[in-house]
Amino acid sequence: MTLALVAGAFLFDPVFAAPLVYEGFGYTPQETLGFDDNGGTGFSTPWRGSPGLILPVESDMTVAAGSLAPSASPFPSTNEHADAGDGASAFRTMAVSLEMNANEDYFVSFLFYMQPNTLSLLGGVSFFPNGNEEVFFGWSAQSSQGFAVSKLGGLSSGDSYSGLETHFLVGKIQARPGNMTGPGLSDQLFLEAYAPGETVPANEPATYSVVGQTTENIFLAEHPQHRLQRFHGAR
Amino acid sequence: MELDEIRVGETWADVARVPESSAGVLLGFAAMAAMKRRPCKVTA
Numbered sequence: 001m002t003l004a005l006v007a008g009a010f011l012f013d014p015v016f017a018a019p020l021v022y023e024g025f026g027y028t029p030q031e032t033l034g035f036d037d038n039g040g041t042g043f044s045t046p047w048r049g050s051p052g053l054i055l056p057v058e059s060d061m062t063v064a065a066g067s068l069a070p071s072a073s074p075f076p077s078t079n080e081h082a083d084a085g086d087g088a089s090a091f092r093t094m095a096v097s098l099e100m101n102a103n104e105d106y107f108v109s110f111l112f113y114m115q116p117n118t119l120s121l122l123g124g125v126s127f128f129p130n131g132n133e134e135v136f137f138g139w140s141a142q143s144s145q146g147f148a149v150s151k152l153g154g155l156s157s158g159d160s161y162s163g164l165e166t167h168f169l170v171g172k173i174q175a176r177p178g179n180m181t182g183p184g185l186s187d188q189l190f191l192e193a194y195a196p197g198e199t200v201p202a203n204e205p206a207t208y209s210v211v212g213q214t215t216e217n218i219f220l221a222e223h224p225q226h227r228l229q230r231f232h233g234a235r
Numbered sequence: 236m237e238l239d240e241i242r243v244g245e246t247w248a249d250v251a252r253v254p255e256s257s258a259g260v261l262l263g264f265a266a267m268a269a270m271k272r273r274p275c276k277v278t279a
Binding site: 068109110112120124202 | 236237238239240241242243244245246247248249250251
């Protein structure tokens with residue numbers, strides 16, 4: 001941490017707007033992500049292993065040493081990251097409300113890596129309220145392999161991934177009011193994946209590589225849970 | 236699967252803003268300082 005600050009004084013002075021939620025996994029390496037892991041900001045619980053926040057996290061959802069951020073990355077990072085084995089998932093409740101039944105946009109970003117010889121069926125970050133997964137951003141091979149978004153189980157894929165490099169994923173939830181009120185008010189999901197060396201624009205791009213359209217209105221609970229997941233096989 | 240640096244926000248800048256270089260900030264401060272330190276006028 002101290003090293004990062006010193007390097008930052010020479011090269012970068014990262015100035016980020018304050019996100020609603022941040023998790024850098026700055027916990028003890030080699031340990032299972034668990035009850036004591038209550039860092040980051042914008043959460044009201046530590047990590048758990050089930051939507052009901054009762055079960056402990058599976059032992060193969062661990063904290064690993066090293067940051068996924070490339071050495072030249074201007075993004076600040078902790079010196080650890082999360083490493084999920086097959087079928088592992090972890091849940092954590094956000095402290096803030098997402099107003100998903102209004103004209104609101106929300107954004108999520110994370111660094112993602114999956115070894116090519118262990119590409120699983122699914123991996124990424126979900127919003128998982130009320131025991132049901134409603135929004136997913138990540139990588140999937142369920143319909144066709146690629147970075148994907150999913151809303152209420154409807155998957156939209158795009159942007160292939162070799163599994164050789166860490167990618168920076170930025171997703172967007174476009175929430176609109178009403179329920180089944182027509183295409184003009186439908187909720188949509190968007191995702192863009194940036195490979196190392198690819199420029200991340202300072203402003204939101206006009207188009208995204210992956211778009212999940214729906215004529216339905218996605219309604220999230222007021223305090224959606226934040227789920228990390230990786231599945232191999234049917235889920 | 237490995238994950239890191241998760242952010243959720245209300246704008247693109249909340250989660251993906253490219254940080255400003257401190258070099259630019261420092262240059263700005265230097266320019267301001269130079270403007271303030273005008274040489275005193277010497278009168279005869």
